[in-house]
Amino acid sequence: MKIDSPALDHNFSANLSSILAPIVRLEGITKVYGSLNTEVRALAGVNLTINKGEYCSIMGASGSGKSTMMNIIGCLDRSTSGHYYLDGVDVSSFNNNDLAKIRNQKLGFVFQQFHLLPGMSALENVMLPMVYAGVSPSQRRERAVEALTAMGLENRLNNRPNQLSGGQQQRVAIARAIVNRPVLLLADEPTGALDSVTTQEVLAIFEELNDSGITVLMVTHEPEVARRTKRIVWFKDGLVSHENLTPDTLP
Ligand SMILES: Nc1ncnc2c1ncn2[C@@H]1O[C@H](COP(=O)(O)OP(=O)(O)O)[C@@H](O)[C@H]1O
Numbered sequence: 001m002k003i004d005s006p007a008l009d010h011n012f013s014a015n016l017s018s019i020l021a022p023i024v025r026l027e028g029i030t031k032v033y034g035s036l037n038t039e040v041r042a043l044a045g046v047n048l049t050i051n052k053g054e055y056c057s058i059m060g061a062s063g064s065g066k067s068t069m070m071n072i073i074g075c076l077d078r079s080t081s082g083h084y085y086l087d088g089v090d091v092s093s094f095n096n097n098d099l100a101k102i103r104n105q106k107l108g109f110v111f112q113q114f115h116l117l118p119g120m121s122a123l124e125n126v127m128l129p130m131v132y133a134g135v136s137p138s139q140r141r142e143r144a145v146e147a148l149t150a151m152g153l154e155n156r157l158n159n160r161p162n163q164l165s166g167g168q169q170q171r172v173a174i175a176r177a178i179v180n181r182p183v184l185l186l187a188d189e190p191t192g193a194l195d196s197v198t199t200q201e202v203l204a205i206f207e208e209l210n211d212s213g214i215t216v217l218m219v220t221h222e223p224e225v226a227r228r229t230k231r232i233v234w235f236k237d238g239l240v241s242h243e244n245l246t247p248d249t250l251p
């Protein structure tokens with residue numbers, strides 16, 4: 001599968017100049033759910049930096065706080081304390097509107113269960129983020145078709161999610177995540193609901209997106225998936241326990 005859509009055409013020299021610039025910087029991030037006797041400390045003071053251009057996976061036991069952290073990085077939720085710098089901007093104290101805006105401009109998010117809108121076609125699902133971004137209707141359609149074509153779904157534009165296989169639904173979700181040209185693609189167990197062949201397809205897409213300049217951060221519990229990324233961060237009890245494992249040093 002070749003991804004050469006203009007929607008993904010990042011400027012090469014811009015990529016060069018951005019090498020080693022942090023896209024995500026977490027400083028002492030905590031997250032406490034509930035209150036008093038129901039209190040759960042999901043994150044206990046996470047420090048983590050992800051640089052532009054990285055292809056990084058997050059591993060760790062179930063309940064160790066991976067999704068909580070991804071939701072904070074993805075501006076879907078706020079930390080209880082600490083600072084989160086997204087592309088240099090401290091978004092820790094942003095209100096819901098400002099978070100939604102920056103999410104729409106800079107981030108794409110892919111989930112294990114796809115989270116496509118069931119009443120909409122593949123094309124409409126992919127056009128939706130551009131409605132919020134204020135892209136003109138004709139441009140929306142053109143860019144959605146391009147992104148879906150890049151995912152090999154040019155013959156599935158008018159299908160609804162329940163008329164698509166799991167792998168096809170995840171590719172629609174990836175098209176939706178990248179159509180606003182995010183600097184950072186977040187994926188929380190994106191292959192968790194897929195068979196091994198489809199998993200390979202999704203990983204090939206992530207590799208091409210990363211080659212095109214998009215920073216990719218992915219949670220997985222599958223070591224063979226993590227080994228396809230360049231850097232592995234390990235989570236334990238709401239903290240980063242290893243921040244720079246490589247496919248060779250993964251236990
Ligand atoms: N919305 C929530 N309300 C209360 N507790 C939560 C909520 N979301 C997660 N938790 C708790 O926070 C901890 C971390 O969960 P999570 O981030 O989902 O871990 P992981 O993704 O690593 O499995 C767990 O103990 C979980 O039960």
Ligand SMILES: [Mg+2]
Binds near residue numbers: 066067068
């Ligand atoms: Mg999780």
